Amino acid sequence: MSEPKQPTMMRSEDYNELIDMALVTKDMEWFDELQKKQKCLREMEIEMRRMLGVID
Numbered sequence: 001m002s003e004p005k006q007p008t009m010m011r012s013e014d015y016n017e018l019i020d021m022a023l024v025t026k027d028m029e030w031f032d033e034l035q036k037k038q039k040c041l042r043e044m045e046i047e048m049r050r051m052l053g054v055i056d
Contacts, residue, residue, distance in 0.1 A: 012042040 015038035022031035
């Protein structure tokens, strides 16, 4: 049986479920790491939208 295929691209919203899971498991280190990654990705998404002229 083949392994499940990992997504090649994630959006900042995709981190919400993982963040919830980290909270449920009370893994604060993982939670902090996910929060930082989500924030960084969100900032990059905003910058790309500006570059593409989607937002001002």
